Amino acid sequence: MSFVLRGATIVDGTNSPGYQADVLVENDRIAKIGEIAAQEGVEEIDLTGLVLAPGFIDVHTHFDAQVFWDSQFTPSCWHGVTTVVQGNCGFGIAPMRPEDRFAITDTLARVEGMSLDTLEAGITWNFTTFPEYMEQIDRAPKMLNLATFVGHTPIRMYVLGADDSATREATPEEIAKMAELVGEAMDSGAIGFSTSQAPSHVGTKALPVSSRLASHEEVEALIKVVADKGRGVIEMTYGPEYPLVEAARISKKYGVRMTWGSLLTGLFGERGTAVGMLDASTDVGGDVWPQVSTRYITTQFHLRDSLLFWCPLPAFQEVLAAPDDKRQDLYRDPAWRDRAREEAYSGRYNPAFHELKKYSYYVEETTKHEDIKGKDLAELADERGVDLFDLILDIGLEENLETRFGVIIDNNDPVELEALLTDDRTLWGAHDAGAHVDTISDSCYTSHVLGRFVRDEKMMKLEYAVYRMTGHPADFFGFSDRGVIKEGNVADLVAFNPDTVAALEKQRVWDFPADGDRIVVHSRGIEDVWVNGELIRRDGVQIEDATPGVLVK
Ligand SMILES: [Zn+2]
Structure with a gap:
């Protein structure tokens, strides 16, 4: 199987300036880069306006x-x-x-x-x-x-x-x-x-x-x-x-x-x-x-069992060790709260995470708190005259621990x-x-x-x-024959539009086995992708049954 890619700006993965050339792919390899004449039996693919990268x-x-x-x-x-x-x-x-x-x-x-x-x-x-x-x-x-x-x-x-x-x-x-x-x-x-x-x-x-x-x-x-x-x-x-x-x-x-x-x-x-x-x-x-x-680093947590950096705190380890139906009782218990609040603010249990108020918290996914979605919870706590820690627990408790909180952690x-x-x-x-x-x-x-x-x-x-x-x-x-567009290397290639390429909004989907849910992000402008010389994405659409990948040893 052979094809020639024409019209793209080649950005070859070495940090050298991009350049215009044709690329001939034969089987799983980059056979030739330069000016390539049309040949019978060799497919022509036009990538005008796109960048071709490894x-x-x-x-x-x-x-x-x-x-x-x-x-x-x-x-x-x-x-x-x-x-x-x-x-x-x-x-x-x-x-x-x-x-x-x-x-x-x-x-x-x-x-x-x-x-x-x-x-x-x-x-x-x-x-x-x-x-x-x-x-x-x-x-x-x-x-x-x-x-x-x-x-x-x-x-x-x-x-x-x-x-x-x-x-x-x-x-x-x-x-x-x-x-x-x-x-x-x-x-x-x-x-x-x-x-x-x-x-x-x-x-x-x-x-x-x-x-x-x-x-x-x-x-x-x-x-x-x-x-x-x-x-x-x-x-x-x-x-x-x-x-x-x-x-x-x-x-x-x-x-x-x-x-x-x-x-x-x-x-x-x-x-x-x-x-x-x-x-x-x-x-x-x-x-x-x-x-x-x-x-x-923007992540999420919820109070049922996805406690993120609150995990190392002894009070929250107690929550995780408790059966599901007892967790809300702990969150409501004033004595537990006093202990947990002190631990959360002290920064003692995880020096890398400093203290609670260093982060910016907001409600990201909710069915009950649409009115405060996206709002900085430290500001909301001030407005309501309550403590941030208690506000987060109360919001979660009002929604059966289903509220998903967003938090910008670092970086x-x-x-x-x-x-x-x-x-x-x-x-x-x-x-x-x-x-x-x-x-x-x-x-x-x-x-x-x-x-x-x-x-x-x-x-x-x-x-x-x-x-x-x-x-x-x-x-x-x-990986000596990957990562760079050069003759003899494996044809792992991506053609993208530099004017439109972007990561899109987060979406929650339920597509894992046993209806498991997750957050995914789609792309724009990633047009064509080849793995070992085989197309896995064409014009921004995935070729779902393509399986050219190998185990790299
Ligand atoms: Zn990791």
């Missing part, structure tokens, strides 16, 4: 379970993404013993915001080991290319058992067994090892996700396995004992490439703090690339955000496609950047933005 590579996704029921990897496939990297933050569903399946799906439900019913209906459990899982996802029909980390949490659950893995450190023998399993996963094609130390990651039975119980010795022993392989990278999600400089130290000690997440404006302090952290890590050395998000300082996004020491990532599906949808970041930051705000040049979403991440992972 397909985007989303380095931070959580499609580990979704891959079983959504061959398209929605919503990523609507935004010009052609390769997704899953298994981030130490999560994944392999290796997994049958008796621990509930523990991992319950953990994913709590951490990734999918319904437990969706996961139970959607995952086909015909694997136990990581290599068996790799075989399954290799065989599964895929619209996009998929690469995967092996996650610390499932490895730990497999060796210690689900209960022990969430409550204790491992013995030297158990660490050795885990190291063996990480090695086996690498040999079966994992692109690296991931771990989470984030205090916000609370799993089954409201206990910390198991990777958080690991000693430094364990974390380093597992990282060393990847280092000793001489290929692959480490992904580490922030924890108080693993600041960016510590990641840099580990990277240097073992000579291993790492990415660390996430460096967001406001998360670690006032303007300048995030860039200061980058500088400090550069001083340490190593090969560590902190992930930055291109989106203002909304435009000055520092620009500094981070245009600093070549960072890796654009942290958009969490496939996770937190009931509260966020930042997987649209590619169309968001091209529309808002490139065209509307002129924060950066188009060539630079494309480079940061294609050639740069390809280089980071060593």
Whole structure:
């Protein structure tokens, strides 16, 4: 199968200036770039007025379970993404013993915001080991290319058992067994090892996700396995004992490439703090690339069980541990409220989250509070002469805990955000496609950047933005024949209209197994997309049954 693409401006993913040329694709490869004569049997495709770029590579996704029921990897496939990297933050569903399946799906439900019913209906459990899982996802029909980390949490659950893995450190023998399993996963094609130390990651039975119980010795022993392989990278999600400089130290000690997440404006302090952290890590050395998000971190929570950063507070752990029908009683109990309010305002339990009033809260989805939708709740609390914390609880209680509150958490300082996004020491990532599906949808970041930051705000040049979403991440992972438009490379391509490209409004849909709901965002201006030389989107319409994606090892 051959076709020639004509009339587009080629932005090739290297940050070089765009240029006009024809591109000949033969089978799954870019065969020729330049002036190409019409030939019999070669389809002509006119892309006049569009930009032709390499397909985007989303380095931070959580499609580990979704891959079983959504061959398209929605919503990523609507935004010009052609390769997704899953298994981030130490999560994944392999290796997994049958008796621990509930523990991992319950953990994913709590951490990734999918319904437990969706996961139970959607995952086909015909694997136990990581290599068996790799075989399954290799065989599964895929619209996009998929690469995967092996996650610390499932490895730990497999060796210690689900209960022990969430409550204790491992013995030297158990660490050795885990190291063996990480090695086996690498040999079966994992692109690296991931771990989470984030205090916000609370799993089954409201206990910390198991990777958080690991000693430094364990974390380093597992990282060393990847280092000793001489290929692959480490992904580490922030924890108080693993600041960016510590990641840099580990990277240097073992000579291993790492990415660390996430460096967001406001998360670690006032303007300048995030860039200061980058500088400090550069001083340490190593090969560590902190992930930055291109989106203002706007998320959602509701008081039934999606408590977000209130999770680590003891008072809210009590709520999560209580049966569903007892939660409203706790929220109404004045003694509980006094305790919870004090905890929320103190910032004691999660130094990364400072205090409650730092954030901007509003009602985002409601059937009962339309009159106050979108209004800043701190202002409303002042008007009503009540405390913000109590106002949020009361609004939720009046609507049977159904109210969905929006909250702008971080990464909304435009000055520092620009500094981070245009600093070549960072890796654009942290958009969490496939996770937190009931509260966020930042997987649209590619169309968001091209529309808002490139065209509307002129924060950066188009060539630079494309480079940061294609050639740069390809280089980071060593995807040597993807991410750049050049002869011989794989034909992962996106044609978009630079004048119209944009991420559209959030929508809640009920399209997951067992009627699971989620928030999705569609795109405008992402016209044509090819994966391995095969069309998956034409004139802005998805070709739903196209499955040219491969497992990238
Ligand atoms: Zn993540």
